[in-house]
Amino acid sequence: MNPHTVKTYGEELDQLSAEVILMGGLAEAQVADAVEAVARRDVALAQSVIQRDQRLDELEKDIERKAIRLIALRQPMASDLRKTVSAMKIATSLERTGDLAKNIAKRSLVISESEPMSGLTRSIERMGKLVSSRLRDVLDAYKGSKLDIAQAVWSSDTEVDEHYNAMFRELLTYMMGDPRTISACTHVLFMAKNLERIGDHATNMAEHIHYEVTGEDYMNERPKLTTMEP
Amino acid sequence: MPDYKPPAKHYVPLGGILAFAGLILMAAIPDFQPYTAWASLILVAYGLISCYSRLQTYLEVQSAKPATEIRVKVQPEGPSFQEVLRAMPDPVMVVSGLEPDDIAGRWVVFANKAAMKLFRMEREGGLLVSYIRNPELLEAVDEALFGNVSRSTVFDETGGAQDRFWQAWTSPLPVEGTGKRLALMVMRDETDVRRIERMRADFLANASHELRTPLASLSGFIDTLRGHAKDDEGARDKFLSIMAAQADRMGRLINDLLSLSRIEMNEHVPPTGDADIPLAVKDVVDSLTILAQEKGVAISVVAPKPGLFPVVGDRDQILQVVQNLTDNALKYAPEGSVVEIEVLLDQALPQATAPVEGQASRLMLLRPDRQLNDVYTVVRVRDHGPGIRREFLPRLAERFYRVEGQKSGNKLGTGLGLAIVKHIISRHRGGLVVESVAAEVPAADGLKPDRVVPLTVDVKTWTAFSAYFPQKSVYGQVPVGPRALEGGLKSAG
Numbered sequence: 001m002n003p004h005t006v007k008t009y010g011e012e013l014d015q016l017s018a019e020v021i022l023m024g025g026l027a028e029a030q031v032a033d034a035v036e037a038v039a040r041r042d043v044a045l046a047q048s049v050i051q052r053d054q055r056l057d058e059l060e061k062d063i064e065r066k067a068i069r070l071i072a073l074r075q076p077m078a079s080d081l082r083k084t085v086s087a088m089k090i091a092t093s094l095e096r097t098g099d100l101a102k103n104i105a106k107r108s109l110v111i112s113e114s115e116p117m118s119g120l121t122r123s124i125e126r127m128g129k130l131v132s133s134r135l136r137d138v139l140d141a142y143k144g145s146k147l148d149i150a151q152a153v154w155s156s157d158t159e160v161d162e163h164y165n166a167m168f169r170e171l172l173t174y175m176m177g178d179p180r181t182i183s184a185c186t187h188v189l190f191m192a193k194n195l196e197r198i199g200d201h202a203t204n205m206a207e208h209i210h211y212e213v214t215g216e217d218y219m220n221e222r223p224k225l226t227t228m229e230p
Numbered sequence: 231m232p233d234y235k236p237p238a239k240h241y242v243p244l245g246g247i248l249a250f251a252g253l254i255l256m257a258a259i260p261d262f263q264p265y266t267a268w269a270s271l272i273l274v275a276y277g278l279i280s281c282y283s284r285l286q287t288y289l290e291v292q293s294a295k296p297a298t299e300i301r302v303k304v305q306p307e308g309p310s311f312q313e314v315l316r317a318m319p320d321p322v323m324v325v326s327g328l329e330p331d332d333i334a335g336r337w338v339v340f341a342n343k344a345a346m347k348l349f350r351m352e353r354e355g356g357l358l359v360s361y362i363r364n365p366e367l368l369e370a371v372d373e374a375l376f377g378n379v380s381r382s383t384v385f386d387e388t389g390g391a392q393d394r395f396w397q398a399w400t401s402p403l404p405v406e407g408t409g410k411r412l413a414l415m416v417m418r419d420e421t422d423v424r425r426i427e428r429m430r431a432d433f434l435a436n437a438s439h440e441l442r443t444p445l446a447s448l449s450g451f452i453d454t455l456r457g458h459a460k461d462d463e464g465a466r467d468k469f470l471s472i473m474a475a476q477a478d479r480m481g482r483l484i485n486d487l488l489s490l491s492r493i494e495m496n497e498h499v500p501p502t503g504d505a506d507i508p509l510a511v512k513d514v515v516d517s518l519t520i521l522a523q524e525k526g527v528a529i530s531v532v533a534p535k536p537g538l539f540p541v542v543g544d545r546d547q548i549l550q551v552v553q554n555l556t557d558n559a560l561k562y563a564p565e566g567s568v569v570e571i572e573v574l575l576d577q578a579l580p581q582a583t584a585p586v587e588g589q590a591s592r593l594m595l596l597r598p599d600r601q602l603n604d605v606y607t608v609v610r611v612r613d614h615g616p617g618i619r620r621e622f623l624p625r626l627a628e629r630f631y632r633v634e635g636q637k638s639g640n641k642l643g644t645g646l647g648l649a650i651v652k653h654i655i656s657r658h659r660g661g662l663v664v665e666s667v668a669a670e671v672p673a674a675d676g677l678k679p680d681r682v683v684p685l686t687v688d689v690k691t692w693t694a695f696s697a698y699f700p701q702k703s704v705y706g707q708v709p710v711g712p713r714a715l716e717g718g719l720k721s722a723g
Binding site: 011014015018019021022024025026028029032122123126133139140143144156159162163165166169170 | 332333334350357359360362363364365366368386593594597620621622623624625628
C-alpha cells in the first residue's frame with residue numbers, strides 16, 4: 001500500500017473497493033438464492049431475490065457516483081486511477097449479474113406452476129454451483145489483487161459453456177419427447193443461458209482485475225467453444 | 231474488562247472554592263441584602279453538596295480498587311482471554327465499526343484460529359468485507375453494532391467444492407467509550423445436521439426409485455412361477471437365474487447407495503492418515519486380473535514403487551476410487567484392447583480445462599478449492615472403448631446417469647460408481663478430470679441426439695479418467711518404470 005499524503009484520499013479509495021466487494025457478496029447471494037429457488041421450487045425465496053435486486057442497482061449507482069467524485073476531486077493517477085475505473089466497471093458487471101439472477105428467479109416462479117422436472121432443475125443446480133464458484137473466485141481475486149486466480153477464472157470459461165451445451169441437448173430431448181413441456185423447458189433454457197452469461201461476466205471481471213493490477217489489457221483471445229452450429 | 235478511571239479530583243477543590251466564595255460573599259458585603267444572602271447561601275450549600283458527593287464516589291472507587299487489582303494480578307499466571315478464545319474449536323470474531331454507512335470502517339479486531347481458517351484470513355485483523363461477503367451475515371453484524379440486537383443467522387458457504395452450513399450468533403459488546411462500537415460473532419458448524427436431513431431424503435428417493443424396477447421384475451417372475459410355469463422345469467431354472475441376477479443387482483444397489491451415503495456424510499471432514507496410491511493400484515490390478523482375462527483385456531500399469539510416496543488419505547477409500555475407475559474401464563474396453571493405468575507424482579492441477587489440441591474433449595468434473603501448495607498425485611485410467619461424446623461429459627458423475635446410446639445389457643452397473651468416486655475425491659480435496667475421444671458419428675440434422683455408437687475396437691477412440699489427490703509436499707525426481715502384468719498381457723496377445 002502506498003501511503004497517500006492526504007489521508008482521506010486513501011480512505012476514499014478503500015471505501016470504493018470495500019463497496020464493490022460488498023456488492024459482489026450481494027450478487028453472489030442473489031445467484032445462489034435464485035438457483036436454490038429453482039431447485040426447491042421456493043416461491044418466497046424467488047420473490048425475495050426479485051425484491052433485493054433493487055439494492056444492487058442502488059449500490060451500483062452509489063459506486064459510480066463515488067468513483068466520479070473521486071476522479072473529479074482527487075485526479076487519481078496510475079494505479080489509483082485504474083482502481084477507480086475498474087471499480088466502476090466491475091460494479092456494472094455485478095449489476096448485470098444481479099439482473100440475470102433476478103430473471104432466473106422470475107422464471108422460477110413460472111415453472112413452479114408446472115409439473116416438477118427434477119432432472120432439469122438438478123442440471124440447473126449443478127451449473128449454478130459452477131457459476132457461483134467462478135463468481136466467488138473472481139471476487140477473491142479482486143479483494144486480494146490476485147492475478148493467478150483471475151487468470152484461472154478467465155481461462156476456465158469453457159467449462160460453463162460445456163454445461164450449457166449439455167443442457168441444451170438435454171432440453172431438446174425433453175421437448176421432443178413431450179411437447180407439453182416445451183413452455184417450461186424454454187424457461188429452463190433461458191435460465192441456463194442466463195447462468196452462462198453470468199459466467200461471461202465473471203470472465204469480464206477477471207479481465208478488469210488484470211487491468212487494475214498490471215495496467216495492461218488481455219492480449220489473448222478468449223477461450224471459446226464452437227461446438228454449436230450457428 | 232472496563233478500564234479503571236480515577237475520579238475527577240479537581241471537582242473536590244472546585245466545590246470547596248464555591249463554598250468559600252459564598253462565605254466571603256456573606257462576610258464581605260456590608261449592607262446585608264436578602265437576595266445576596268440567599269445567593270451566597272445557595273453557593274455554600276451547592277459547594278458543600280458537590281464536595282460531599284465527589285468525596286463519596288472517590289471513596290467508593292477507592293474501596294473497589296483493591297478487587298480490580300487482584301483480578302489483574304491473577305491474569306499473567308494463567309492464559310489470557312484472547313489465548314483461550316484462540317484455542318476454541320468454534321470460530322469467534324470481534325468486529326468494530328464506526329458509522330453505519332462506512333463499510334470500510336468495519337474491521338475485524340480479533341479472530342481465533344478457527345475463524346481464520348473458515349474465512350481464509352491471512353492475518354488476525356483486517357477489513358471485514360474482505361473476509362465476509364455474505365449479505366445476511368453482514369446485516370446481522372450491522373444490527374449488533376448499531377442496533378444493539380443479538381440474533382442468530384444461518385448461512386451457507388457456497389461456491390466451494392464442499393457445501394458447509396454455519397449458524398452464526400452475533401451480539402453487541404459493551405462500547406469502549408471512544409465512539410467505536412464492537413460486536414461479537416460466534417459460529418457453529420451445522421453441516422452435519424443439514425447433511426443428515428438431506429441425505430435421508432436423497433437416500434429414500436434414490437432407493438425407492440431405483441429398486442422399483444428389479445422388484446417389479448422379481449414379483450412378476452414369482453407370479454409366473456406360481457401360475458402357468460409351475461411344472462415347467464426348463465422355464466423354472468431360467469426364471470430363477472434371472473431372479474438371482476436381479477436380486478444380486480438389488481443387493482449391489484443397496485450396498486452402493488449405503489456407501490455413497492456414508493461418504494457423503496463425511497465429505498466435509500478431511501481424511502487423516504497416509505495412503506499409498508501405487509499400492510492401491512497394485513491391489514486392484516491383482517484382484518481384477520481374472521476378470522480381465524475372461525474379457526480378453528490386458529491391464530498395463532506405469533507407476534512408481536509402492537510404499538514411497540504417500541498422500542493424505544483414507545486407504546480404503548482410495549482403493550475404492552481405483553477399483554471403480556478400473557471396473558468402469560474394463561466394462562467399456564472391447565476384447566483385445568489394453569486398459570492403461572498410470573500414476574504420476576508432482577502434478578500441478580491443470581488450471582486450463584479447455585479441450586487440449588486435437589480431438590480429445592476434456593472436462594473437470596470436480597475442481598478442488600485453491601490451496602497454497604497445489605501438487606497432486608494423479609491416477610489415470612484409460613480404456614480404448616467407444617469414447618464419450620463431449621455433450622455427455624458434464625453429467626458423467628451424476629448418480630444413475632447413463633450416457634445415451636450406451637447399452638447397459640450385459641454390463642452390470644449400478645450407475646453409482648463414478649458418483650462414489652467423485653465424492654471420495656471431494657472428501658480428499660482432490661480433483662477429477664475426464665478426457666475422451668469419441669467415435670465419429672455422422673451428424674444428422676444436428677438436432678437429434680445420435681443414439682448409435684459403434685462398439686468395435688478402434689485405436690483412435692478412448693476415455694481417460696484422472697483422479698487428483700493432494701500431496702503433502704513435492705517429491706521431486708522419481709524413477710518410474712513400466713510394470714506390465716503378464717497375466718493380462720498374455721490373454722490379450
